[in-house]
Amino acid sequence: MELDPLLLSRIQFGFVVSFHAIFPVFTIGLASYIAVLEGLFFKTGNPIWSKLSRFWTQVFAVVFGMGVVTGIVMAFQFGTNWSNFAQSSANFLGPVLSYEVVTAFFLEATFLGVLLFGRDKVPKGVHLFAAIMVAVGTFISSFWILSANSWMQTPAGVEFRDGAVFVTSWMEALFNPSFPYRFAHTVMASFLTGGFVVAGVSAWYLLRKREVEANKKALSMCLWMLLFLAPAQVWVGDLHGLNTLEHQPVKVSAMEGLWETDTNVPLLLFAIPDQANQTNHLEIGIPNLASFILTHDWAGEVPGMNEVAVEEQPPVGIVFWAFRIMVSIGLLMVAFAIAGLFLRRGGRFAEAPWFLKGLTYMSITPFIAVVAGWFVTEVGRYPWLVWGQMTLAEGLTPSLTGGMALFTLIGYVLVYALVFAAGVYYLMRLFQVGMEDSHTSDHIDEPQSAKRPWSGADVTLEAGGR
Amino acid sequence: MELIDLAMIWALIIGFGIVMYVLMDGFDLGQGILFPFAPDEDARDVMMNSVAPVWDGNETWLILGGAGLLAAFPLVYSVFLPALYIGVFLMLTGLIFRGIAFEFRFKARTSKYLWNWAFAGGSIVASFAQGVVVGNYIQGFNVENGVFVGGAFDWLTPFTVFTGIGLLAGYALLGSTWLIMKSEGYIQDWAYKITLPLLAAVLAVFGIISIWTPFVNPDVWDRWFSNIQIIWVLPAMTAFFAWVLFRSVQKRQDGMPFVATMGIFVFTFLGLVASKWPYVVPPDYTIYDASSAWESQLFLLLGLLFVIPVVLGYTAWTYWVFRGKVKAGVGYH
Known part of the structure; x- marks a missing residue:
């Protein structure tokens, strides 16, 4: 070969x-x-x-x-x-x-x-x-x-x-055009990462009753920040997605696993994209939700992969699944942030073992979410190096x-x-x-x-x- | 050409950046080169502590060199890096190993010796690779229509291997004279002891390179033996600083050996530039051929005029904060 x-x-x-x-x-x-x-x-x-x-x-x-x-x-x-x-x-x-x-x-x-x-x-x-x-x-x-x-x-x-x-x-x-959204989304991701790592490590110490006073303070600070930041990140991420729909629609088609431009598009929770046959297998979705999220209209039209030539399509499987991994982790973060609020009473956020254990595991999820997010946006740019202007093949070192x-x-x-x-x-x-x-x-x-x-x-x- | 000769200004800025990098990362790479020969583990602690607060800032000048070339002379960037592909890879992995060794060596106990080797090996490989880059610059590149068309190992010739060794010796000398300034007692004695042999090695290697260069590149011969005799001032200054270094080590002065070594480096660099000027991608491309768009050079220049003095200001300030001798047995544990 x-x-x-x-x-x-x-x-x-x-x-x-x-x-x-x-x-x-x-x-x-x-x-x-x-x-x-x-x-x-x-x-x-x-x-x-x-x-x-x-x-x-x-x-x-x-x-x-x-x-x-x-x-x-x-x-x-x-x-x-x-x-x-x-x-x-x-x-x-x-x-x-x-x-x-x-x-x-x-x-x-x-x-x-x-x-x-x-x-x-x-x-x-x-x-x-x-x-x-x-x-x-x-x-x-x-x-x-x-x-x-x-x-x-x-x-x-x-x-x-x-x-x-x-x-x-x-x-x-x-x-x-995409800079303000990407900047906001990425900086907030950094704060979420820092927040969940500090929270996770503090929780780990609290489970072991080490330096309780300091770690409780640290965890409390983190949870307040995450309470506002995690939901806000979902909102900013949505704005970022709409911006992508405007400027790089085919990337959104790949994120949604949508092969043909259509109305009443479901939000796919699971699918196995098949690029060779330009279709999905084993689709499970929520009817009309993708249309609603992307166009704010339950019946709205969403562009599909068929809008561009097959050789200009990004690898759908990677983009589709990376996107789902990122979003799932984001929602999980929101859940933990809100749980933290409910556990405030009586200071249980620093004591409930299930919560502290959960936070410990959560500390690695932001890294996965961030890498997955970059996979969505970078793999989704294929075959372009500079969108619409220069392909990856054109940018390569000739002597390599x-x-x-x-x-x-x-x-x-x-x-x-x-x-x-x-x-x-x-x-x-x-x-x-x-x-x-x-x-x-x-x-x-x-x-x-x-x-x-x-x-x-x-x-x-x-x-x-x- | 527009109103101001921006290419010339940029050549000066990049040249300044290279000198800054070579002097500053030179002395901390030098600690790594000398690491295997240090008298004992305490001495290694002092050597590492003497550069730990500043090495990161020093290495940033290398990144500025890369980014600055991309901005001002993209042809240099897009020819040198493909041409030196494997060499650049070796340099980067060397820098990675020595960089992480700073943090990890002080946190390690039983595995400390591994990080000694990572620090020494990384520094040696990275320094050698940088010397090879210098050799390639003297030797020239196989370029057609602004694109490197040579092979994967064009960069590795007897001449470039020799310039690699030359820079290793040079950085070791910067390292030993830095250590004279930053240490005391038996560690300083050791640094004094190795400095003069290192100086002899550096002068020998630089001498051989100077004689060898015209055979590798005949244009250099014409440059030195045509009518621009003023450039002979440069090697004369190098020789002068070598003498200053010799005297200051004999008199066991503290700071002067390092200053003199910097002088040797600066005038050797200027001599090298004088040999090739105005070619940046030898043999065919001058600074003007390699320049980016005028407005791009201007856009960056306007910002740098404000930012570089600030950077130099706080860099000088940190050196001042960490001035003085590094004590043995204090510092990291």
Whole structure:
């Protein structure tokens, strides 16, 4: 069999970007949480906030580290495997990605150093400022990268001349039609991820009666946030879907598993899409619901896959099922958030074992939902690299052979498997050690300055902050 | 060409970014290169602690290099990366291993030695691969109509292997002089001890590369022996800084060895640029051929004029926060 560099490059990009995405989506939410904890500590002086902040900062450091090293790979993938795309879209993507580096990456990287190692070297207010800067950096970064991605989905503000992109309006290109929805949806996903992880870990500790006071506070904070955020995310996701229907209707057809344009379209709960025969098997659905959701009319007409040529259809099975996985998890999140509200009375949210156990399991679901969501939108873009303008095949590096692409694909899979295994192992150990004895495996409260001797208890350290 | 020569301005900015990257990530990659030879585990702790708060920011200059080339000189980006496909992969995996080693080594107990190897191996592979990139730049690329048309292993020649070793030695020297500045006691003694042999190695390798280059690329010979004699100032400055380094190590000065090594790097880099200017994708494409659209270069430039000084400001500030000697046995545990 001939090795296809195009397919292998798609798999490789899908792999490295999915793997990378799970780290920032967590750190964006967590960075804000840490900034809030640092702020509360700064304001009230209550050592519980500092304890929580120290603990979560250690977790942050491990996850951020993995995000950084896998992110560096992303900065070079465009050139190594998609050099024609890089060359022809450079006039827009180049400045956008460069702005991301100078306005976000430097900010995050530099102030993270201060956040992790500077607790004893800078005044308390400056340490808080560093925490805020890291959080701000993560938002700025999301802004640029999601603008770039959205532009590939819904290109605007440019003209295509001689196979290259020329920007006619930076505002239109940056704030292209799908950007506001994708940005809102993704940032909220980050907060949900951070929220469910912190909630899950706090619940795990509460089940074991460890550091009850701090973990109860943390869980309570998370549940309030999730109560508003989880339902809001469903609403924003719906708006995002309507935007996709307007600009990339065939992607919505794939999400709904709809082969022929039709009215009174049911919402399929289950189906096995069969691309070869352009049909579904074993359909189970709720009558008219898809029509209603997408057109706000029970009988509304929804476009089907037949609107485009067969070779311009995305792989329906992947998009269809990834979408269902994402939505199911989203609804599950809403259920847990609302259950949390009902358990408020008498503080049962921090005691009911079924709820705490459930939350512990919920902590991995946001990652699955986020990756599934990206699969919907990215696989749903097939066969386009830049929607309607450039196909994936046109963007590929001409000199790339199947063997080269396979070599690096296997390489990245092996390396990332190792990185991931080590990362999960050390995170689990961090969770096991917990926040009780915060200087057994901790670097943040070790004084590196010789000016003040190590005083043993972290409380004194805080009280003596310069 | 429009009113302002943006391509020239961008060449200066990218050149500045490369120098920043090489100097800053150079000294922390250097810690990794020297890691296997460190006197003991405490010394390794100090070496790692001396760069732990700043390595991430240092490496960001590499990402800026990648993104900046895509923005200003997309031809460079879309030729270098396919041409160096396997080499880039090796560099990235090297950077991955050394990057995670920072976090994991300090959390490990029994598996600590594994992360020592990850840090050392990753740093060595990444440094070597970067040196290979330099060699390829000198050697030139097989390009037709703006597209790389060479083979998967064109990047690996005896010459590029040698430039790879050259940069390894160079980064090790940056690493040892950084360590002189940041350590004390027996660790500093060790750093002093290895610096002069490393300097000798660097000068030998740079010398051989200088003699070898005209054979790889005859245009470079013409450049140096035509009538632009002013460029001989550059190797003279390199030699001067090498002498400063030699003297400062003999006098056991603290900060001067590192400053002198930076001087060696800066003037070697300028010498390299002088050899090839204005070609960025040798042998055929100049900075003007490789440029992106004028309005794209302008759009990014306007932002950078404000942002880069701020970045430099807070970068300098963190170095100031973490100034001074790193104590043995303190820091991470």
